[in-house]
Amino acid sequence: MDSRLMQSSMRAELLFPESAAAAVEMPLADPVQDTDLLEAFDPGWEVIVWNDPVNLMSYVVYVFRQVLSFDTQTAQKHMLEVHHLGKSCVARATREKAEHYLQQLQQRGLKVSLQKSS
Amino acid sequence: MQVLRRHQVLEIVLFQPEANLMRKSLTEIYKNYQIAAEDLPEAVRKLWYSNSCELDAEDQAIWLDHLSEFRGENSQLIERLCDDLNGIESWPVILTVSLPEADRLLTVMNDQRLYLAAIHNLGELEINEDWDRVFLSPEKHPLVNIHFLAWLIELIIIRLDHPAS
Numbered sequence: 001m002d003s004r005l006m007q008s009s010m011r012a013e014l015l016f017p018e019s020a021a022a023a024v025e026m027p028l029a030d031p032v033q034d035t036d037l038l039e040a041f042d043p044g045w046e047v048i049v050w051n052d053p054v055n056l057m058s059y060v061v062y063v064f065r066q067v068l069s070f071d072t073q074t075a076q077k078h079m080l081e082v083h084h085l086g087k088s089c090v091a092r093a094t095r096e097k098a099e100h101y102l103q104q105l106q107q108r109g110l111k112v113s114l115q116k117s118s
Numbered sequence: 119m120q121v122l123r124r125h126q127v128l129e130i131v132l133f134q135p136e137a138n139l140m141r142k143s144l145t146e147i148y149k150n151y152q153i154a155a156e157d158l159p160e161a162v163r164k165l166w167y168s169n170s171c172e173l174d175a176e177d178q179a180i181w182l183d184h185l186s187e188f189r190g191e192n193s194q195l196i197e198r199l200c201d202d203l204n205g206i207e208s209w210p211v212i213l214t215v216s217l218p219e220a221d222r223l224l225t226v227m228n229d230q231r232l233y234l235a236a237i238h239n240l241g242e243l244e245i246n247e248d249w250d251r252v253f254l255s256p257e258k259h260p261l262v263n264i265h266f267l268a269w270l271i272e273l274i275i276i277r278l279d280h281p282a283s
Contacts, residue, residue: 053242054235056268059228062275066221103181107188109228
């Protein structure tokens with residue numbers, strides 16, 4: 001559970017103990033926290049892999065398969081996009097998941113960035 | 119050079135010149151893995167330790183720790199392979215790696231290719247140069263090393279993908 005949700009829930013219990021808590025509507029969350037939550041669950045983060053002249057095509061395909069669980073055909077399609085177009089969006093996910101992919105790809109030597117999909 | 123697969127193990131068969139190149143590459147990358155990120159040449163630091171996310175200081179420290187740990191585990195594999203390559207008296211030498219180790223070895227060799235290209239300022243033009251012109255290049259040593267590692271990476275990937283071929 002998100003720690004902010006848990007804190008909000010705990011605050012409600014302290015303010016409205018036992019039966020009173022059931023009868024009283026939970027206060028709305030802070031709008032700033034709402035924005036954070038929306039962003040945390042927003043699946044619109046794109047993982048972009050960029051072309052570079054050193055990484056082998058076969059290695060890039062191999063890494064895509066290992067990290068992103070692509071089949072060979074999909075991995076090759078994205079590798080060719082990187083090669084010919086300079087970049088490819090290899091995943092759209094929540095920020096946390098996208099950062100995980102980014103780190104896995106970066107530690108294997110690929111050039112990667114994150115961007116918010118428009 | 120050959121790469122064979124026996125069940126869950128790869129055997130990398132190297133003759134003397136190949137083994138020498140491999141030892142040289144592994145020794146060099148091992149040394150570089152031990153250097154703190156801030157002490158590496160800028161070009162290498164960018165390649166190995168940059169993070170394109172906008173991280174605050176705490177997350178940046180976590181990221182660097184993670185990479186150090188990852189490369190530390192790679193270093194253990196390199197040490198073992200260097201031990202196997204030292205003191206060889208008969209050829210060819212056979213390096214044995216498990217499949218998870220083969221996966222790590224690919225990253226290690228790729229890191230070394232990236233390192234050599236960065237340090238010697240080698241780009242697409244130089245790397246894709248005709249083979250006969252590579253030997254005329256003032257950068258022939260790193261280029262030969264880069265191509266040797268590429269060859270071995272390709273062989274390992276083929277054997278991981280097609281155990282019986």
